[in-house]
Amino acid sequence: MKIHVVSIEDSLISAGVRKVSAFIRTLNPDTTPYYIPLTNFRSFKEIVLARNPQPIDPQTQARLMGEPIADADIVAFSSMTHVADQTKAVIAQVRRINPRAYVIWGGIHPIVVPEDAIQHADAICTGEGEFAFAEFFEPFRNGRDFTAARNFWFNHNGRIIRNGFLPLMNRAEMDSLPLPTYGRDEWVFRKNRGNYTPLTRWDYVDYIGPAYNTVWTIGCPFKCTFCGNTKFLENDRDYAKLRHSGPQWIVDEVNAARRVHPHIANVVFHDDSFLALPLPVLQEFAALWRSQVGIPFCILGVIPNYVRADKLEVLLEAGLNRIRMGIQSGSRRILQFYKRPAPPEKIVAAAEALGDYAGYMMPPTFDMILDNPVETREDVVETLELLYRLRRPYTFNLFSLRVTPNTELAKQFEELHVAAEDIGTKNYTSLAPTFANCLFVLTVCWRPPRRLFERLLRYVKPVTAKQRKYPVLLTLLRLWLLSKRAFDHFRWMDFSLIPGRITWALWRIGLVGFWQRRLNPKFSRAARVGQVHQNVRAPRPSAPLPVLSG
Incomplete structure (x- = not known):
């Protein structure tokens, strides 16, 4: 079974998608992450212009983004609300090109605005995605009913199925997760070329x-x-x-x-x-x-x-x-x-x-x-x-x-x-x-x-x-x-x-490492204690606060 995981945002950070895609690969090795950076919010140009990613043309840009990723059994998208419209345009092209592809939409937008997101996908993930996807994928792969999977809503046979939530992951479960996908077997959409190439x-x-x-x-x-x-x-x-x-x-x-x-x-x-x-x-x-x-x-x-x-x-x-x-x-x-x-x-x-x-x-x-x-x-x-x-x-x-x-x-x-x-x-x-x-x-x-x-x-x-x-x-x-x-x-x-x-x-010539190791001031608690004994101003400790780790 072929799965494509697609991140649409205004950078290449995609920290959450990297974790989810790595987990999905443990269930299905034929899983490929794709990144669609609509812009780069850290570029000087975008900082000065202070603008959201621009709309994409649904017939040209969205088609170029959607066509290469449509040849999968599952196409799973992730995006935030400020790029929800662009995500909808790409989803529409995937569904047009390959109506048999099962489209899932996760990320912040489906969690915050599920009633909107479910109108554009076969399923949306409304909570933590890793173990929810495992609960969905096993029956999906084996041809059984998968619509009871928690942390999911389904747009199934003309009706919306709104399921409840899995318990949040605990420390042992988080420790069991694979390390995030990073720097290997990833593809990126290049707007100047209109296609995907390896990242x-x-x-x-x-x-x-x-x-x-x-x-x-x-x-x-x-x-x-x-x-x-x-x-x-x-x-x-x-x-x-x-x-x-x-x-x-x-x-x-x-x-x-x-x-x-x-x-x-x-x-x-x-x-x-x-x-x-x-x-x-x-x-x-x-x-x-x-x-x-x-x-x-x-x-x-x-x-x-x-x-x-x-x-x-x-x-x-x-x-x-x-x-x-x-x-x-x-x-x-x-x-x-x-x-x-x-x-x-x-x-x-x-x-x-x-x-x-x-x-x-x-x-x-x-x-x-x-x-x-x-x-x-x-x-x-x-x-x-x-x-x-x-x-x-x-x-x-x-x-x-x-x-x-x-x-x-x-x-x-x-x-x-x-x-x-x-x-x-x-x-x-x-x-x-x-x-x-x-x-x-x-x-x-x-x-x-x-x-x-x-x-x-x-x-x-x-x-x-x-x-x-x-x-x-x-x-x-x-x-x-x-x-x-x-x-x-x-x-x-x-x-x-x-x-x-x-x-x-600057890193390659060694300047960054040298500067950080040799020139940036280094804090030492032992030295700080010595300053206190010399009546140099010391930080005032704050009142203790309740422990919030769960």
Whole structure:
């Protein structure tokens, strides 16, 4: 039996698809991953233009994408909501070319918006895919009824079958999974040629750079209304618990990727809440990472409530070089609207704790959501004031609010009869060119004198107010911010956000490795203790937080 697993997104990261396709290969060796990168969201062009992947022509581009992958018994797609329309176009071509192909659609979109996705596929996966696919595949392969498989909906003989959910994977089950598909027997669609060719090292370099992207822990203790996690929690409350494989498993995954691509010089963890892991787990991970991996890593999922000095020190000693933390707003009212239990005082405390280690890692990146149509002028000013007083150095990801369908935020706006941009219509990095947003970017780049800042605050208005627009000024300020961030990455020889062959060349001549080993400051807890004894300022330990590992 032939199975094609197809990832449609705006990069080649596809961390979830790589895990699922590797598992499916254990059940059916004739399984081939295909990647359709509609764009590269990390390219300089796409960052500046701040746009979603463009629609694809259903008769030409979609046909070129669909025709070569249609010759399979099962064609399994994975995509997110912002590329759902493009996925539907490719699915339509597969079904037209080979009506006998069984089409499955998984990923975030079928989980969050199942009623839409099931109209375009024979089956959709509404939960974790690995063991669900095994439950479906055994009867499917043997010609028996497969429509009772859990974590699946089926569009079968003119009726929709909505099945319940499997229990979420536990640690033993996650440890039993094969390592993700990476760098071997994979195909990629090339828009300039209009066909698929084998995925090469240069594709990874051009799209991702000398970095490896992965997810170790699954789950998040927060229930922020803007996040798809609200839908996951609606399906199973245990999504609030952190689940993960053993530290040795994730170390083996990274080392397996490095054997394929020795140029990997940084690892990026896309976990939702890495620092919520218990300290003993982080200590075990850090010891294994130091002894068996030994390259820098960054964590993109940090919640202010879980920033603790002891955890930071363990990870810094292992090689942590960058952190991204969600702030989302400086307004207490808006944070409550998002149902996000990280009030401004916890944000400030977390930034202070991170600032204590400024010499040992890149400036932390904080996420902020702008352009919320329910914000008042007071909310915008409070957020600017928070940004102004946060401890530096730092940088920011400034996002324009986009609504994912079926999330709690979508329901909130519907109840308030407030219109908001859908995530599928406009990219969330495309900010409204208001004076307030110009001031946000300016304040990230440079802290104005207090008197000047107060004068500038007088001109701030909420996004819904009638006001003059400043698109050119905003573009220039964003370019300033991007140049500052690029400088930081070059200063630390961290190219986890900068793809391209120049970064590969810097690795090839040995500059990246030399810089990381010899020139980047190294944190030592023993040395830190000595500083404390010399009455040098030491980090203030935070109050202990509940253990969330499930």
